[in-house]
Amino acid sequence: MTPRFKPSIGWDEFKHLFKRNKGAITQFEKDFAKKFESVDAVAFPYGRSAQWAFLKAVGLEKKEVIMPAYTCSVVAHAVSLSGNKPCFIDIDLNDFNMNLRQAESNISEKTGAIIATHTFGYPQNLDALEAMISRAEKKYGNKIWLIQDCCHAFGARWHGKLIGGSGDVAIYAFNISKIITSIFGGMLTFQNQELADRTRIFRNTHFKRASASKTLRRKLYFLAVYFAFNKRIYGIIKWLNENTAILNKLTKDYHLDDKVHFPPDYLESITDLEASIGSVQLKKYDSIVDQRKNAAQRYDETLKDKEGWHLPPIRDGATYSHYTVRVPNREKTIKKYKDLGIELGELIQYSIPNLDCYGGTKEHESALKASKTTINLPLHHE
Numbered sequence: 613m614t615p616r617f618k619p620s621i622g623w624d625e626f627k628h629l630f631k632r633n634k635g636a637i638t639q640f641e642k643d644f645a646k647k648f649e650s651v652d653a654v655a656f657p658y659g660r661s662a663q664w665a666f667l668k669a670v671g672l673e674k675k676e677v678i679m680p681a682y683t684c685s686v687v688a689h690a691v692s693l694s695g696n697k698p699c700f701i702d703i704d705l706n707d708f709n710m711n712l713r714q715a716e717s718n719i720s721e722k723t724g725a726i727i728a729t730h731t732f733g734y735p736q737n738l739d740a741l742e743a744m745i746s747r748a749e750k751k752y753g754n755k756i757w758l759i760q761d762c763c764h765a766f767g768a769r770w771h772g773k774l775i776g777g778s779g780d781v782a783i784y785a786f787n788i789s790k791i792i793t794s795i796f797g798g799m800l801t802f803q804n805q806e807l808a809d810r811t812r813i814f815r816n817t818h819f820k821r822a823s824a825s826k827t828l829r830r831k832l833y834f835l836a837v838y839f840a841f842n843k844r845i846y847g848i849i850k851w852l853n854e855n856t857a858i859l860n861k862l863t864k865d866y867h868l869d870d871k872v873h874f875p876p877d878y879l880e881s882i883t884d885l886e887a888s889i890g891s892v893q894l895k896k897y898d899s900i901v902d903q904r905k906n907a908a909q910r911y912d913e914t915l916k917d918k919e920g921w922h923l924p925p926i927r928d929g930a931t932y933s934h935y936t937v938r939v940p941n942r943e944k945t946i947k948k949y950k951d952l953g954i955e956l957g958e959l960i961q962y963s964i965p966n967l968d969c970y971g972g973t974k975e976h977e978s979a980l981k982a983s984k985t986t987i988n989l990p991l992h993h994e
């Protein structure tokens with residue numbers, strides 16, 4: 613069975629299980645800031661904790677936060693749990709990104725921030741985004757924070773300009789399904805030292821140090837992942853996951869999409885182990901992304917005549933966290949490929965405002981359509 617995603621982890625990462633990894637968090641932050649051309653970077657236990665912490669650190673409260681309807685539900689949860697309210701915007705089906713014209717028409721005096729997700733690695737139009745924010749700031753006379761969600765788009769570029777390199781802050785996440793992994797973990801990058809300092813101070817006073825038991829849990833999780841993605845074992849794991857409940861603790865419990873809820877350790881620091889693995893992965897970043905770009909290009913050539921399939925755009929500067937296709941009958945397609953030994957993903961199976969916990973509204977038509985019709989093809993080295 614070819615898995616829908618597969619982390620590029622090997623002995624270089626594995627050997628850190630046996631080391632103390634002291635000072636690794638600071639080192640990972642330095643390495644990350646350098647790699648993605650930022651003034652500073654601050655590490656967190658999850659991407660969602662990072663986003664939550666930023667909103668708290670700048671004191672944003674009881675504001676509306678403009679964000680896409682079609683993205684990871686935890687982005688909306690982080691907004692809600694920080695004491696603010698998400699304002700959902702529909703997407704464009706051609707690149708799955710938030711429709712910026714709709715975003716602009718939803719800005720009001722209540723708007724405190726805009727979260728721009730570069731979905732599936734497709735860079736948003738940064739020039740349009742920045743222009744829209746400065747128009748709105750002039751009109752309403754208050755600061756509107758620009759938060760770029762780069763979890764799918766490490767190092768993507770908009771007309772040569774690095775995404776995450778502008779605006780106030782950029783968010784990255786490193787769970788095992790991301791482009792590079794640190795087991796779990798998240799990062800914020802900044803272009804302004806004072807803002808980075810403020811966020812780091814907030815983190816240092818509100819997050820507790822990682823316990824020894826957390827490090828042990830992360831070691832076991834890493835081991836489980838390391839072996840689960842072995843070619844021979846993966847099929848068995850998939851079967852267990854689909855037909856029994858024994859793996860729920862490791863897989864499904866982490867993502868409770870329709871509950872506004874964070875994992876219990878979301879305020880416990882990233883571990884040194886995770887940070888060391890993150891630094892190793894960062895060195896592999898360029899080759900990982902090149903390989904994904906090539907795979908996307910190959911799919912594009914091979915699949916272009918497939919009846920009824922809407923292929924994603926091939927864009928300069930995109931990093932392809934996913935190769936996402938809209939198909940006429942998702943279930944049938946997934947079944948067909950499963951029988952051929954290829955697992956397809958169905959990432960983001962919801963439009964967030966359509967979830968019960970966000971009111972169940974159906975008005976974001978393209979987000980709903982994407983949530984019901986997309987599949988993801990494997991882009992990893994195998």
Ligand SMILES: *Cc1c(COP(=O)(O)O)cnc(C)c1O
Nearest residue numbers: 658659660684686763785786798
């Ligand atoms: C993974 C992801 C996040 C959050 O990451 P966690 O580490 O799981 O909290 C946020 N936004 C997007 C688009 C993501 O893919």
